Amino acid sequence: MGRPRTPLLDRERITTTALELVDEQGEFSVPQIARRLGAQTASVYHHVDGRDGIVELLRERVCDAIDDGAFELTPWDAAMAAWARSYRAAFAAHPRTIPLLTASPVRAPKVLQQYEKAVARLLDEGFPLADVMPVIIGLENLVLGSALDMAAPEMMWELADETATPQLARALGAVSESRADRAFEMALAGYLTHVRALLDTDRP
């Protein structure tokens, strides 16, 4: 009987366990992570920069699935659309991380690098400096709201009595499959059209 080959604790395993807990419960605690890994709470703290450090590890893990190669596409709005679709898919896989991650500041260096690329792409395109963050944040609003919707039940409205809401019943009857995708693509197209118009206005 030698020592186990994989160490009991490392940042990868702590992150994986925290993500499992958030997927299940919407939250995690350091003692819960320790319990699942058969370790002492103090030992977990030895590997990470406090609870906030674990939140940043979660952010890095989820954002790793975002394709930031999208920023190399042309034209710029195709790049933003590809980034948005990939961003949405990454968070739709772990929707319960969304309120946790949006409630604390972005510190993870790898994630900050993704924002750096997004900002650089918009500045290159000629967006005024003051518009760049609002454009990115507006797109994120849309992406994260839609990621939550992707995790929603396919039948999102249950009418016990159709006669109480007859118009809603008709509108629901006319909805095709993939309602979430259709709504997202509609909102994305609208947003990018609007942002494109802002850019044209700002150009000399």
Added chain:
Amino acid sequence: MGRPRTPLLDRERITTTALELVDEQGEFSVPQIARRLGAQTASVYHHVDGRDGIVELLRERVCDAIDDGAFELTPWDAAMAAWARSYRAAFAAHPRTIPLLTASPVRAPKVLQQYEKAVARLLDEGFPLADVMPVIIGLENLVLGSALDMAAPEMMWELADETATPQLARALGAVSESRADRAFEMALAGYLTHVRALLDTDRP
């Protein structure tokens, strides 16, 4: 010593307690509600239609703050914008309810009535039946993503080393206060402009 004047348990108090728990933890359990109210878990179940029933009570409580009088405004896009702003404010007050409520179907009759009004307003305006739900869902994506953003820290990006992400540092330096509001209004305007164009295309 008579009986207490307020009954220990009723749906209002159960809802209030569930909302406190979700605001604090992102989740609630029926035993937790019972403990806070000094009651037996079985007694709580006596007042509500299971855990799902409590989720619907939460939905009703949060959505009560949405002004559905907005649907009476003209033109229709001013009505949708007013509804969206009020919807966003209601959920920004309780952002941790968002993933809980989007993960289960809408059954609360009062909330279904709000959707009925939204659908009726869009049908009156001439939107094709199949477009009505996508238009509403796209708007909700934007609203809920932004409600999460309103609950975010004012300084959402913390750069330990500005030289690692120089463009991001510049863009953040140019952001004025109320970044969340500015991004939301930009996305809302874009969305409604796009939807207006769809309506004009569909009109004979």
